[in-house]
Amino acid sequence: MHVAEILKRPLTVVSAAPNVAGMRVLIADDHDLVREALASFLKSEGVAEIVTVPTLDDAIRAADESGSFDLVLLDYNMPGMNGLEGLGRMLAANDRRPVAILSGNVSKAIAEQAIRAGAAGFVPKTMSSRSMVSAVRFMAAGEVYAPFNILQQADTASGNLSQRETDVLRGLCEGKSNKEIARSLDLQEVTIKLHVKTLSRKLNAKNRTHAAMIARELNLI
Amino acid sequence: MHVAEILKRPLTVVSAAPNVAGMRVLIADDHDLVREALASFLKSEGVAEIVTVPTLDDAIRAADESGSFDLVLLDYNMPGMNGLEGLGRMLAANDRRPVAILSGNVSKAIAEQAIRAGAAGFVPKTMSSRSMVSAVRFMAAGEVYAPFNILQQADTASGNLSQRETDVLRGLCEGKSNKEIARSLDLQEVTIKLHVKTLSRKLNAKNRTHAAMIARELNLI
DNA sequence: GCGAAACCTATACGAAAGGATAGCGGACTA
DNA sequence: TAGTCCGCTATCCTTTCGTATAGGTTTCGC
Numbered sequence: 476m477h478v479a480e481i482l483k484r485p486l487t488v489v490s491a492a493p494n495v496a497g498m499r500v501l502i503a504d505d506h507d508l509v510r511e512a513l514a515s516f517l518k519s520e521g522v523a524e525i526v527t528v529p530t531l532d533d534a535i536r537a538a539d540e541s542g543s544f545d546l547v548l549l550d551y552n553m554p555g556m557n558g559l560e561g562l563g564r565m566l567a568a569n570d571r572r573p574v575a576i577l578s579g580n581v582s583k584a585i586a587e588q589a590i591r592a593g594a595a596g597f598v599p600k601t602m603s604s605r606s607m608v609s610a611v612r613f614m615a616a617g618e619v620y621a622p623f624n625i626l627q628q629a630d631t632a633s634g635n636l637s638q639r640e641t642d643v644l645r646g647l648c649e650g651k652s653n654k655e656i657a658r659s660l661d662l663q664e665v666t667i668k669l670h671v672k673t674l675s676r677k678l679n680a681k682n683r684t685h686a687a688m689i690a691r692e693l694n695l696i
Numbered sequence: 697m698h699v700a701e702i703l704k705r706p707l708t709v710v711s712a713a714p715n716v717a718g719m720r721v722l723i724a725d726d727h728d729l730v731r732e733a734l735a736s737f738l739k740s741e742g743v744a745e746i747v748t749v750p751t752l753d754d755a756i757r758a759a760d761e762s763g764s765f766d767l768v769l770l771d772y773n774m775p776g777m778n779g780l781e782g783l784g785r786m787l788a789a790n791d792r793r794p795v796a797i798l799s800g801n802v803s804k805a806i807a808e809q810a811i812r813a814g815a816a817g818f819v820p821k822t823m824s825s826r827s828m829v830s831a832v833r834f835m836a837a838g839e840v841y842a843p844f845n846i847l848q849q850a851d852t853a854s855g856n857l858s859q860r861e862t863d864v865l866r867g868l869c870e871g872k873s874n875k876e877i878a879r880s881l882d883l884q885e886v887t888i889k890l891h892v893k894t895l896s897r898k899l900n901a902k903n904r905t906h907a908a909m910i911a912r913e914l915n916l917i
Numbered sequence: 918g919c920g921a922a923a924c925c926t927a928t929a930c931g932a933a934a935g936g937a938t939a940g941c942g943g944a945c946t947a
Numbered sequence: 948t949a950g951t952c953c954g955c956t957a958t959c960c961t962t963t964c965g966t967a968t969a970g971g972t973t974t975c976g977c
Contacts, residue, residue, distance in 0.1 A: 685871020
């Protein structure tokens with residue numbers, strides 16, 4: 476997926492929040508340190524209300540109880556998220572208003588998937604607080620944010636994998652046998668073998684275990 | 697390993713740094729946000745000099761050029777660290793003075809290994825800045841710090857693995873075949889098979905791939 | 918010295934994975 | 948419409964894995 480394609484994604488700006496002053500922001504991260512840091516930086520920028528929570532469930536509850544936020548920042552690795560499933564739940568809880576993914580690992584794969592899944596942006600924790608504040612402002616205004624350098628990353632492997640191959644790879648990462656993967660995808664075992672072989676070649680993996688580890692390493696799943 | 701055993705580790709207090717005022721602290725983390733947050737919190741506590749760097753190599757260079765620090769905080773997941781190997785290098789560069797491990801994942805396994813390897817402590821990022829500051833002060837004074845609740849975690853798996861099993865597990869995580877692992881450990885293939893079986897049982901893994909993924913998940917390697 | 922535990926080896930067999938080759942049908946395009 | 952790419956299936960064969968059973972050694976504490 477190229478930058479152009481990402482930007483083609485239809486934007487539904489439910490409500491613009493141009494000035495930082497009146498903004499309500501929800502930060503969900505299980506790292507106390509990160510929560511405090513983000514909150515204090517945004518506070519010093521004049522964000523009106525900042526709510527911080529340590530889990531996805533708390534985040535959803537917060538949106539349910541106190542109404543939707545101008546922007547929600549969700550940590551990718553956080554209790555309850557499992558992958559991007561949590562993103563969908565949070566989007567629903569926030570009335571489809573901007574929800575962005577915060578992540579410790581800079582991964583093009585995750586960034587692309589997140590934005591495809593409706594995220595308002597992808598914010599790596601390797602960013603400085605200054606850039607972070609800019610991104611927050613940008614996303615709260617209804618724009619889609621993703622660091623340019625991440626999108627520029629070479630497609631080492633991810634983009635090359637077909638949908639089926641990705642499905643099979645997910646099965647590998649769960650430690651399933653070919654037979655089990657075949658059953659869950661309603662395919663024949665031989666087909667799975669073929670996919671495992673081709674996907675391993677694409678990832679430069681020696682075998683299924685190696686492929687699974689590489690997938691983990693690159694955050695392909 | 698129990699708390700008592702950890703505390704039995706001989707402490708070599710090269711130089712005590714009782715008052716925070718004159719302290720020099722080095723923070724190495726590839727997350728800009730975390731660096732800035734830690735630095736600002738410690739600064740507000742009156743730490744005299746704080747140096748922050750984004751990689752292990754930069755950290756070692758900093759210690760080489762400007763002399764050893766009263767405390768070094770090393771992110772476990774950071775370019776150049778690979779596991780606890782970086783800890784050893786940093787300890788050498790810092791004249792064996794306190795070096796602590798900072799980690800995003802709360803893992804008893806890592807905490808134990810780190811302290812066994814000579815770390816001044818294990819600080820999870822889930823800690824609040826207040827606790828973090830206390831821990832920093834504690835470790836800079838030559839004490840060994842580890843959150844009690846982490847050490848209390850059940851030995852789901854880690855402690856149960858023998859040395860050999862850990863070696864084999866490392867091979868699994870590199871995607872090696874039994875034969876390759878056998879060669880690298882100078883053992884017979886059958887022996888590796890045995891270890892893979894027992895280690896998989898201990899980890900509740902269905903097969904080698906599953907075992908490798910679980911090991912990654914729990915940061916056993 | 919004895920038991921316990923961790924470690925290593927051997928043989929053997931069924932299950933699973935890996936690899937090669939070939940054929941089929943749908944989709945997309947020149 | 949023919950060519951081509953892609954995904955799925957099939958057959959065949961070799962290698963590797965997983966498991967079981969049956970030993971053996973060393974090390975440690977009691």
